[in-house]
Amino acid sequence: MSSPSSRSHLYRLGAVLVIGIVGFLALKEIATPASWNYEDWYREDAKKEIASGPLVYGGNESCQTCHAEALKELTEFKHKTLSCESCHGPLADHVRNGEKTAAAKVDNGSNWQCLNCHAELITRKLVDNRPDFPQFKVGRVKEHEEVAKGALCQTCHNPHDPTP
Numbered sequence: 001m002s003s004p005s006s007r008s009h010l011y012r013l014g015a016v017l018v019i020g021i022v023g024f025l026a027l028k029e030i031a032t033p034a035s036w037n038y039e040d041w042y043r044e045d046a047k048k049e050i051a052s053g054p055l056v057y058g059g060n061e062s063c064q065t066c067h068a069e070a071l072k073e074l075t076e077f078k079h080k081t082l083s084c085e086s087c088h089g090p091l092a093d094h095v096r097n098g099e100k101t102a103a104a105k106v107d108n109g110s111n112w113q114c115l116n117c118h119a120e121l122i123t124r125k126l127v128d129n130r131p132d133f134p135q136f137k138v139g140r141v142k143e144h145e146e147v148a149k150g151a152l153c154q155t156c157h158n159p160h161d162p163t164p
Contacts, residue, residue, distance in 0.1 A: 033045065054092065055091065055092060056090050056091070056092045057083075057085055057090050057091055057092075058085070058091035058092075058095075059083060059085075060083055060084055062091050062095075063084045063091075065098075066100075067084075070160070071084075073160065074160050076161075077160055077161035077162075077163070078161065078162055078163065079159065079160060079161070079162060084104075087106065087113050087159060088104040088105055088106060089104065089105035093105065108152070108154060109152075110152070111152055111153050113159075114153040114157075114159070114162075115153075
């Protein structure tokens with residue numbers, strides 16, 4: 001049988017663990033913001049802080065004021081589910097406080113905006129064994145290049161109504 005002094009190291013280890021756990025819980029309580037939402041795991045005040053920041057993306061509704069006719073036309077075509085900002089860049093780069101500050105971005109010199117969505121990628125979601133939106137099939141890019149070397153998608157396809 002062991003003597004009480006031979007187990008003293010276990011008592012000290014237990015005391016260190018208890019002090020460590022109590023210290024951690026106290027520090028956690030001090031460091032956790034008062035607005036912390038334990039149910040959804042976020043800080044409630046963060047919503048107010050984000051909302052008070054400058055507007056960067058405005059959604060299609062923000063374009064309605066000046067571009068109502070273009071938006072009306074767009075709703076009839078295949079790209080109707082896209083945000084204007086998908087191709088034209090963030091609202092904040094075009095308008096500030098209701099005043100136009102710069103032209104909306106449109107890259108007419110390359111195909112990256114089209115291929116950003118329509119390039120053949122293995123990771124695209126399939127619906128009925130087909131992509132859920134049109135992509136180039138294997139070899140289709142080369143076929144397009146044979147039609148006109150270095151041609152842009154916009155040569156034959158209107159970005160708002162991309163039907164050939």
